[in-house]
Amino acid sequence: MTQSLPPWHEIVLNVFKVNEVKLITYVPDNVLKPLIQALHADPYFTCFPTAREEEAVGILSGAWMAGLRGMLLMQTSGFATLPNVLASLPCAFQIPVMMMISERGTLGEFNVGQAAVCRTMRPILDSLAMEHHTVSRLDECEMIVDRTIRQAIMTQAPAALILSPLLTGGKVVAR
Amino acid sequence: MSGTTHNLKRMYRFDLTTRLVAKLKQEEAVIGGIGHSNFDLWAAGHRPQNFYMLGSMGLAIPIAMGVALAQPARKTFALEGDGSLLMELGCLTTVATQAPKNLIIILFDNGIYQITGGQPTPGAGADYVAIARACGLATAAWAANEAEFERMLDNALATDGPHFIGCKLDAQGPKAQTERDPAQIRDRFMRGMGTKKNRTLG
Numbered sequence: 001m002t003q004s005l006p007p008w009h010e011i012v013l014n015v016f017k018v019n020e021v022k023l024i025t026y027v028p029d030n031v032l033k034p035l036i037q038a039l040h041a042d043p044y045f046t047c048f049p050t051a052r053e054e055e056a057v058g059i060l061s062g063a064w065m066a067g068l069r070g071m072l073l074m075q076t077s078g079f080a081t082l083p084n085v086l087a088s089l090p091c092a093f094q095i096p097v098m099m100m101i102s103e104r105g106t107l108g109e110f111n112v113g114q115a116a117v118c119r120t121m122r123p124i125l126d127s128l129a130m131e132h133h134t135v136s137r138l139d140e141c142e143m144i145v146d147r148t149i150r151q152a153i154m155t156q157a158p159a160a161l162i163l164s165p166l167l168t169g170g171k172v173v174a175r
Numbered sequence: 176m177s178g179t180t181h182n183l184k185r186m187y188r189f190d191l192t193t194r195l196v197a198k199l200k201q202e203e204a205v206i207g208g209i210g211h212s213n214f215d216l217w218a219a220g221h222r223p224q225n226f227y228m229l230g231s232m233g234l235a236i237p238i239a240m241g242v243a244l245a246q247p248a249r250k251t252f253a254l255e256g257d258g259s260l261l262m263e264l265g266c267l268t269t270v271a272t273q274a275p276k277n278l279i280i281i282l283f284d285n286g287i288y289q290i291t292g293g294q295p296t297p298g299a300g301a302d303y304v305a306i307a308r309a310c311g312l313a314t315a316a317w318a319a320n321e322a323e324f325e326r327m328l329d330n331a332l333a334t335d336g337p338h339f340i341g342c343k344l345d346a347q348g349p350k351a352q353t354e355r356d357p358a359q360i361r362d363r364f365m366r367g368m369g370t371k372k373n374r375t376l377g
Binding site: 049 | 228235237360364365368
């Protein structure tokens with residue numbers, strides 16, 4: 001069944017369009033590369049990098065309040081820079097900042113720093129009471145991404161989508 | 176306009192903020208950065224188009240940039256302190272590269288963390304206008320005094336940006352303290368931006 005489905009990044013891009021998520025800010029990641037390339041190539045999206053993930057949270061907060069929906073793409077270590085601004089901006093002000101995190105640090109990680117910081121991600125999301133879901137199967141990708149975006153907007157609450165290496169293949173080193 | 180910090184007058188933040196607000200006739204958006212930057216915006220008279228940032232130090236310019244991208248026809252101001260800018264200096268490169276024409280950054284530079292007791296910032300000798308120019312904001316300049324600040328505001332309101340106006344501040348504290356109710360601040364701001372239109376109850 002999964003053979004007939006498009007790759008995860010095509011599913012994600014289409015779900016962004018269906019939900020009018022037009023503004024994409026990112027700090028790059030190898031796993032996210034095909035998605036970032038496709039977003040840049042599609043004139044529907046305004047897509048650009050920021051110097052830090054915090055900056056992107058600010059941009060998306062302002063954009064949403066002024067009527068433009070967006071998504072922040074980053075990797076696990078980038079998410080770990082965010083707890084203060086998440087607590088004091090989207091959480092406190094009830095702004096649906098939406099984040100997509102490529103999960104490093106698990107299932108074959110080669111960098112001990114990534115492995116350590118990965119263990120902080122879900123406890124941070126839980127302690128901020130932020131909705132988060134991990135996408136690990138291609139056949140669940142559309143529903144999880146779509147419903148998470150819709151719920152974030154309807155409940156005015158920030159949310160995080162974690163892309164597991166089970167979905168993306170992750171970043172691996174040659175044997 | 177001046178490209179150096181030599182002979183710049185040290186001005187009063189509340190006075191400058193009042194002069195800014197007096198010029199806003201087109202429902203321009205104003206994002207007040209953490210602490211005294213937004214306290215004096217509040218004290219200058221609340222407008223629905225004001226957003227008062229209560230945490231997330233350093234994000235006034237990114238928030239303003241998001242507003243500017245979402246509503247290209249609306250002039251959008253960021254009021255940011257020097258200590259806050261140091262937290263997120265990289266955002267000046269993003270602003271310069273994306274170059275939203277309707278974004279105006281006003282930097283309030285007192286060289287200290289006034290709200291925590293006046294400790295000097297690590298950048299007390301830094302020239303933030305020179306930094307902004309080096310990031311690609313070619314028209315960044317210091318306002319030498321109040322009259323020049325007003326002329327620079329008129330120019331920023333009349334011409335395409337992004338603009339960056341640096342102001343050296345005196346040591347006077349804020350005039351008042353913003354009401355800390357983030358959900359209400361956000362709701363009022365969205366109504367001011369026209370993105371939320373249903374009637375409020377009560």
